[in-house]
Amino acid sequence: MKSKINFNKKFCIAGGGGFAREVFTLLIDCVKDENINLKDWVRFVMPDKDYLKTEIMGIETICDSEFNPNKHQVVIAIGESRVRKKIVGFFPKETEYATLVHPNVVCSDWVEIGEGSIITAGTILTTNIIIGKQAHLNLHTTIGHDCRIADYFTTAPGVKISGECYFGECVYFGTNASVRQGISITDNVTIGMGGVVVKNIIESGVYIGNPVRKLEK
């Protein structure tokens, strides 16, 4: 799987936080063989209400209202699944979302990932895997065979997903969480750092521990 980037439009990174800066470095790795002037081509996009005209890593910032889908493509560099979904809702319908896949990702031809996804270095996706749009797979995630995963999926670094798992929309895995094979997880579930999932999760919420239990607040 390769990145999908439109070199005829400027490249926008929505977000101004730490992950957005990491996505910029990922973008540099993805376009290293292109003759491109990053300073001209890339913009960080911030919400109008928080907008501060500044530079991030030498790159200009623009605000949401300056975003023009005819001239700009975007990736949403916001780690939290549900916030990312909300932000996609703020962009115009015709927005073109780029997909970034780090050159050292290992991925067979039998893997599909939806538009807007960001797959960072060291990730391994084996075979017969389908993942929806706007997924973020962070450093050294592994996903096994025959998984079906809905939109806005997020993994923090080091997450291990075994084969034949089925996840709903907006599922988030914290750093080093892992899942036994054949597990189903419903929509809007967060697994905390180091969580180990050994049974299906049928109720939305936050789960922690080994084996995971629901965090009641």
Ligand SMILES: CC(C)(COP(=O)(O)OP(=O)(O)OC[C@H]1O[C@@H](n2cnc3c(N)ncnc32)[C@H](O)[C@@H]1OP(=O)(O)O)[C@@H](O)C(=O)NCCC(=O)NCCS
């Ligand atoms: C699970 C998580 C979402 C809970 O966050 P929260 O709702 O703010 O919960 P709190 O920090 O208030 O913690 C509530 C309780 O759960 C415990 N807890 C929190 N996260 C835990 C985890 N991952 N494993 C075990 N226990 C955990 C806390 O110690 C606390 O216990 P206490 O009530 O006995 O003191 C969060 O801790 C987490 O793991 N997020 C993922 C972070 C991550 O991977 N980031 C990667 C960025 S790239």
